[in-house]
Amino acid sequence: MSQPSSHPLANDTKPVLLEVVDVHREFDAGHVLALRGVSLTIREGEFVAIIGSSGSGKSTLLALLGTLDTADQGEIRFRGESITKLKDPANFRSQNIGFIFQAFHLMPTLTALENVQVPMFEMGWPVRERQRKARELLQAVGMEHRLDHLPSKLSGGERQRVAIARSLANDPHILLADEPTGNLDSRNSHQIMELLQRVHREKGMTMILVTHDMHVARTADRIITMRDGLVVSDEPSHHSVESVA
Numbered sequence: 001m002s003q004p005s006s007h008p009l010a011n012d013t014k015p016v017l018l019e020v021v022d023v024h025r026e027f028d029a030g031h032v033l034a035l036r037g038v039s040l041t042i043r044e045g046e047f048v049a050i051i052g053s054s055g056s057g058k059s060t061l062l063a064l065l066g067t068l069d070t071a072d073q074g075e076i077r078f079r080g081e082s083i084t085k086l087k088d089p090a091n092f093r094s095q096n097i098g099f100i101f102q103a104f105h106l107m108p109t110l111t112a113l114e115n116v117q118v119p120m121f122e123m124g125w126p127v128r129e130r131q132r133k134a135r136e137l138l139q140a141v142g143m144e145h146r147l148d149h150l151p152s153k154l155s156g157g158e159r160q161r162v163a164i165a166r167s168l169a170n171d172p173h174i175l176l177a178d179e180p181t182g183n184l185d186s187r188n189s190h191q192i193m194e195l196l197q198r199v200h201r202e203k204g205m206t207m208i209l210v211t212h213d214m215h216v217a218r219t220a221d222r223i224i225t226m227r228d229g230l231v232v233s234d235e236p237s238h239h240s241v242e243s244v245a
């Protein structure tokens with residue numbers, strides 16, 4: 001099946017940020033073909049949703065974009081430079097990428113203020129500077145009244161707000177969100193997506209969101225649909241998109 005290599009209505013004046021070129025990823029000694037030759041282009045400042053049913057390859061692709069995993073074949077480029085076989089992917093992530101996960105991944109023994117500081121530890125910032133920035137970020141996501149609370153004392157929506165604040169701590173170029181509303185009820189899901197839209201709008205940050213929920217996907221500017229390890233459509237979010245059921 002032929003795949004679109006880039007968004008058909010992309011603003012060509014914006015520089016290319018990420019290029020995925022014929023990427024394959026296998027698991028279980030080749031018995032599971034998670035990605036079967038995916039190619040796409042993402043430009044600076046885009047808000048892209050990747051949608052598909054379970055097993056479509058969307059989370060595998062996100063892990064490769066975030067250098068949490070490596071492709072078996074093909075290449076991924078960041079601003080024209082290959083990131084497929086980085087010697088120090090952790091350093092690349094700390095400088096360029098913010099992550100938001102479905103399960104929040106907050107440290108249970110750290111307060112909200114301390115959790116947001118975690119990505120700053122590798123930067124060698126003074127304690128006072130870390131705390132100042134963490135407070136600013138928590139205020140920006142409406143959590144200034146929960147600075148000293150442990151995750152166990154926060155609701156699911158509040159935990160995800162803290163996780164979003166943490167994802168912005170290293171001033172990333174890209175925000176990668178894997179099912180960010182997957183553990184939330186509809187009201188909190190709506191609030192979290194409004195927050196992500198505001199972050200995108202105010203910071204002009206490139207955002208790539210993986211979801212199985214079409215309502216969530218439609219908050220993005222562009223929807224890439226995956227099925228069986230392939231990209232099957234790549235359209236602006238206001239266009240009709242095939243069902244992923």
